[in-house]
Amino acid sequence: MRSIGISMIALLLITCTSREVEDRRPNVVLMLIDNQSYFELSRNGHQIVQTPRIDRLAKEAVNFTDFHAPPFCSPSRTALLTGRYALRAGVHNTIGGVSILHKDETTLADLLKDAGYNTSIFGKWHLGMTYPYAPRFRGFDEVFIHGGGGVSQLEDYYGNSHIDATYEHNGQYIKSKGFSTDVLFDQAIDYIDNKQKQEAPFFCFISTPAVHFPTNRHPETTKRLLERGTEDSEYLALYSMIENVDDNVGKLLDYLESSGLKENTLVILASDQGVNDRGAVEHRSGEFQNRGLGYDEKHQVYCMIQYPELTDKNPGDVNNLTGMVDVMPTILEICQVKQPDNLDGQSLKPLLAGGNGWNNERKLIVQCPRSRVREKWKNTAVKYKKWRLVDGKELYNIKEDYGQKIDIVQRHPDIVRALTETYESFWNSLSPARQLISPHILGASEAPEVRLNGMDWYVGDAPWTQGALDKKTSQGRWKVHVARDGQYRFELRRYPREAPRAIEANTATVDIGDVKKEVQIDTQAHEAMIALDLKKGTYDLKTTFKQIDDQVSWGAYYVHVSYLNTEHSH
Known part of the structure; x- marks a missing residue:
């Protein structure tokens, strides 16, 4: 009996210990600001914008001064959410069918959700909006996003700007009131306020469309800038958006502190790309301001991490070479979630804790071919301590040559x-x-209807802003996978459903695999409907509108594909 009692006590101790470990798992708030330069912070030398709350966070947290990301949106987000180089997932541009995160990639949200976290995203995704690529299929429970890489792109709700935009909330469109950054942070705070009452920890990813163009003036911060004597110029809208981001970062940090969440919340704030040193007093390269994508001004971004248990002991600047691929392993280690064994990044936890255990011999690769076809060495930097090998041909020592002006490839x-x-x-x-080409899956039970858009054509043209819809010139093809045999309805549109405007064509055609069908349509029709019997398989999908009088043809910029049934029509 005594041995049974001891065993029971041991079991209780183990159970209690496990619960304590689980209870200690931190919440995670990850903020990614779009297209904000390293130098568009007052602490980093900007002469106009004032960012006191981000500056304060950098001082109180660990601030990484040699932190690097791919130089464009989709590749940067791929590195962030997978801990792997973007080329591994077939992502090397922001349009053209190569901005879609491959279905076989495991995301940070997947792993945290599996570990019991409540997961959410607010703002920008830009890694695919169809099945199985949209965030609701990639581990996120709560989804409040806009489409595309910036408001008013082809994938976004028609007519959106940063003001009073329409967002997709868990699969349904809803209208917002106010400026995009304000709306997204308010949504995130409401989400956190609700989730903190639950036992499970939360992961909140706030990914702002600001300060990506098109820029819109924020009323309050614009007034503040003008009152300080800022010149009313084309940059005023950008400056107002940056200061509004700072206000919202401060609002969120204040909320975490007042709600008692700060001590057990891991907070990460970063920008997603270098933006060519925009906002610097002087471009680091001086006269060479239009160089390629392999240099540090395209990659260096700000990143600061606060987790009081670690960072309160060693706040301030850390100068070790780090990058966007390191964010995921860092979060996983601190949250006590097992890391996949295929990551390119390494956990920053040692640097948050003072430096012991960090592998300072690491080499970091940043590459963004910025085209549909990946090319060896194109737009590439291999970084190691003070060294930068650019495109395999040029070598720089950034400690002695910060601007990367003196090529010393022959010396070393x-x-x-x-x-x-x-x-x-x-x-x-x-x-x-x-x-690594990511096909859009048609007819899956998880998504019996999908909406394709021309931003994702993987062959042909690559329209990406809604201004392209007014032109009858672009044509391309999607890669699709038909999940099951049956009849499918194709709804072809020039403009999206929310903007019912005339196609101005006489015929519409769908061409998929060896199946092709053309129908006559009225020039004032808003859509063309075509039903096809399809066999399971992977195909190219091409659509065509023709206007006989003007002898022009172009592709349908939007196609809704619906699975109807398993019986073939006769």
Whole structure:
């Protein structure tokens, strides 16, 4: 009996310990600001904008001064949410079918959700909006987003701007009131306020469309800037958006503190790309302001992390080479969630805790081909401590040559060889490019209707703003996978459903695999309906509008594909 009693006590102790560990798991707030330069903070030398709350966070948290991200939106988000280089997921542009996160990638939200976290995203996604790529299929429970990479892009709700925009909330469109950054932070705070009452921890990802163009003036911060004597210029809207971001970061941090959540919340704030040193007193390269994408002004972003248990002991600047791929492993380690064994990033926890255990020999690869076709060494930097190997041809020592003006590739063959070997190993490890094209899945039970848009054409043109809809010129193809045999309805549109305007064409055609059908339509029709019997398989999908009088043809910019039944029509 005594041994049974001891066993019961031991079991209780183990159970209590497990519960304590689970109870200690931190909440996570991850804020990603779109297209804000490293130098568009007052602490980093901007001469006009004032960002006191972000400046204060940088001082109280750990602030990474040598932190790097891919130079465009979708690749940067891929690195952030997978801990892997974006090329591994087939992401190397922001349009053209190569901005879609491959279905086989595991996201940070997937892992946290599996570990018992409540997960949410507010704002920008830009990694695919159809099944199985949209955030509701990638581990996020609460989804409040706009479409595309910026408001008013082809994928976004028609007519959106940063003011009073329409968002997608868990699959339904809803109208907002106010400026985008205000709306998103308010939504996030409401979400956190609700979730903190529950036992499970939360992961809240706030990904602002600000300060990506098109820019709109924020009324309050614009007034503040003008009262300070700021010139009324084309940059005033941008400045007002940056200061509004700062206000909202401060509002969220104040909320975490007043609600008692600060001590057990991991807070990360970063921008997503370098924006070519915009806002710097002087571009780091001086006269070479239009260089390629392999230089630090395209990659260096601000990043600051606060987790009081660790960072209160060692706040301030950290100068080690770090990057966007490190965010996911950092969060997973601090949240006590097992990391996948295929990550390119490494956890920043040692640096948050003072530096012991950090691998300072790490090499970091940043590459964004900025095209549909990935090319070896195109727009590439291999970074190692003070060294930068650009496109495999130029070498710079940024400690002695911050602007990367003096190519010393001939002086250091050993460094060049080592960094080249690192890149070659990475390049050779990539899956074949054709395997990384992400097809849109039609007829899946999880999404019996999908909306395709021309931003995702993987062959042909690549329209990306809603201004393209007024032109009857663009044509392209989607890669699609028909999930099951049956009849499918194709609804072809020039303008989206929320903007019912005339197609101005006489015929409409769907061409998928070896199946093709053309129908006559009225020039004032808003849509063309075509039903097809399809077999399961992967195909190219092409649509065509023709206007006989003007002898022009173009593709349907929007296509809704609905699965009807399993019986073939006769």
